[in-house]
Amino acid sequence: MIQALRGMKDLLSPNSQRYIYFVENCSRIAKNYGYEYIETPILEETALFKRSVGESSDIVGKEMYQFIDKGNNDVCMRPEGTAGVVRAFIQQKFDRAGVKKKFFYHGPMFRYERPQKGRLREFHQFGVESFNQANIKEDATIILMLKEMLDFFGIGYKLELNSLGCSECMPKYKEKLVNFLQDEDDICDDCKRRRDTNPIRVLDCKVKSCQEIYQDAPLLLDNLCSTCRDDFTQLKSILDKFDVKYTINPKLVRGLDYYNKTAFEFVSDEIGAQSAIAGGGRYDKLVEYLDGKPTSGIGFAMGIERLIDLIVMSETAREGYYIGALCDEASDLCFELAINMRKTKKVNLEYNKKSLKAHLKNADKQNARYCVCVGEDELAKDLVWVKDLQNKEEKSITANELLG
């Protein structure tokens, strides 16, 4: 038997219904905020992700679905959504036009990892990206939009917030941190590696002994320049005003290299060891990194699989028709009836003749609202028998009445 590759799942009912429900409503909300749908290719040049996500990240370091195609191109299945959208933004020359643009997207992402609860090799994200809105109000707006989405689905969460500083204060801070780390020999091997590649990542190391050492480490939040500090203060006050609960996590570091200033993560404790259900932040340098004109950007992405388990969906009401023949002679009529009715109604047809009891059972199992049967009695009188499975009323009517 051939089965799906490790970490790749088929999407079937009822999860497929949840998936559509989730994407449709997130799209609706994003449109209300002025976002437009964008779809970018799943396959991109590998260099795109190396330059945007960053060589120092685990995603690029060991998790990419990367291969050489038949034209000898180094290509990669996208591990996240932002890079492709930014590439498209630049390719369309929106950076040169200097226009504000807001996009939302959803689709599959690929990371070559060992699967576990809430973590797949092929998973799906819903995300948004907003370009050329340097105002801190945009940071707040994007968080409010994300909160609105999660609230709509009744999903519980905690919001964690941090500021990573800008190109002015971040390098200075990084230097300070490296100096601090220089004297520490008791940190774990991973942290020693991070000290050279991406020192800020040591802060969210999960090794206890490391965390004890970092108690005294300089924090980003204490080293922000005045602009970043003011923006962060303003962001907090907007969130307060709109009743968004959050906790400041000075050690929150996003896994992708391109973030600066506002960084946030929505977490849940109901989905196993993987707690992040959505994450995002600002990336004001990314467009430049990818050869565009300097353009600010901010966005977030949600992990759809992690979220749809948490969605509470109302029970689906009985819907549509079930049609079945009680004798062989009626089977052609039932077939014709079903084909015609389907122009306006949902119809499930049973091809085999069965007892009335069997048909009713089937109709009930399929959650149909009406059960339609045709047998010898009906054929003789040129009628069809219809029962409303919800209020149990039954009657015999003509085929035309049923079509209308």
Add this chain to the structure above:
RNA sequence: GUGAGUGUAGCUCAGUUGGUUAGAGCAUCGGGUUGUGGUUCCGAGGGUCGUGGGUUCGAUUCCCAUCAUUCACCCCA
């Protein structure tokens, strides 16, 4: 990549201290005398006991390998 657990019917799982024809519940199909569902009763079909090798008179059971899967680490959505 590392570690631990699990692979017996479509699904959830019993079971065999190694011994004839391997069990249950749910699901499926049929039936409970004339054409009435979501609750019942009866019956039926369906399993190379993950795969390969080893020990043994005999393995689904013990041993080894392998594959798959789950959870966790790492990291992330």
